[in-house]
Amino acid sequence: MKTRLDSPPDIDAGDLLRSVDWALGTRRSIRAFLPTQVPCEDISAILDVARYCATGVNTQPWQVHVVMGAAKERLTQAILRVYNDPALRETLDEPYDYYPREWISPYIDRRRQVGWDLYGLLEIEKGDKMKMHAQHARNYRFFDAPVGLLFTIDRSMGRGSLIDYGMFLQNIMTAARGRGLDTCPQAAFNEFHRVIGQELNIPDQQMFVCGMSLGYADPERVENSLVTSRVAVEDFTTFHQ
Numbered sequence: 001m002k003t004r005l006d007s008p009p010d011i012d013a014g015d016l017l018r019s020v021d022w023a024l025g026t027r028r029s030i031r032a033f034l035p036t037q038v039p040c041e042d043i044s045a046i047l048d049v050a051r052y053c054a055t056g057v058n059t060q061p062w063q064v065h066v067v068m069g070a071a072k073e074r075l076t077q078a079i080l081r082v083y084n085d086p087a088l089r090e091t092l093d094e095p096y097d098y099y100p101r102e103w104i105s106p107y108i109d110r111r112r113q114v115g116w117d118l119y120g121l122l123e124i125e126k127g128d129k130m131k132m133h134a135q136h137a138r139n140y141r142f143f144d145a146p147v148g149l150l151f152t153i154d155r156s157m158g159r160g161s162l163i164d165y166g167m168f169l170q171n172i173m174t175a176a177r178g179r180g181l182d183t184c185p186q187a188a189f190n191e192f193h194r195v196i197g198q199e200l201n202i203p204d205q206q207m208f209v210c211g212m213s214l215g216y217a218d219p220e221r222v223e224n225s226l227v228t229s230r231v232a233v234e235d236f237t238t239f240h241q
Helices: 013-025 040-050 069-083 107-121 129-144 160-178 187-200
Strands: 062-068 147-154 182-186 206-215
Touching: 013 160, 040 160, 062 069, 062 160, 069 129, 069 147, 069 187, 129 187, 129 206, 147 160, 147 187, 160 182, 160 206, 182 187, 187 206
Parallel strands: none
Antiparallel strands: 062 147, 147 206, 182 206
């Protein structure tokens, strides 16, 4: 594995700044990928640099399961068998509350907007349950990405470790962008955590956190033109002097 770089690469400071900002600012949730394979060395390199994120008292609570090829297809089919069976879906639960149990503004408004925008691009009309079901199912095919990442954490860890985990996930997505790759972090996998645990032989002591698709974005797919709006800095920041 590569060693950590303690000094910046030999490039202009302005170029370095713009490169970092570009990787952060162009990260988007991609929902259609090309079949182009991602070498295992690139996946390892991304995880290698991502592990340097901040983590409380250096606990490093992440566990990563990488699925590709036949293993990814087996997992996809196992999830879809449950997803497409209403009776089986009734038995599902989630490992933790990712979303609030009761939505309030402005969060519910933002959620609805991204849903309307995405389905508008895909020409899925409100109430078209069949098309919505089919589109949501694409999550479990990792949106055709060649690589799927599944993340778990030891159940003994506290909620603060999920903050550490979020920084680890962001590092993965940023490092992927720096290599010309794209990602889609997916909480859609959470209700299938038991299916995933069984298929990948994940110990019960490990709690599922989320999934992620990794690969090269398909530039021809209309859903990849979606750019979500972001609140201005002054709307969420208070300076105390």
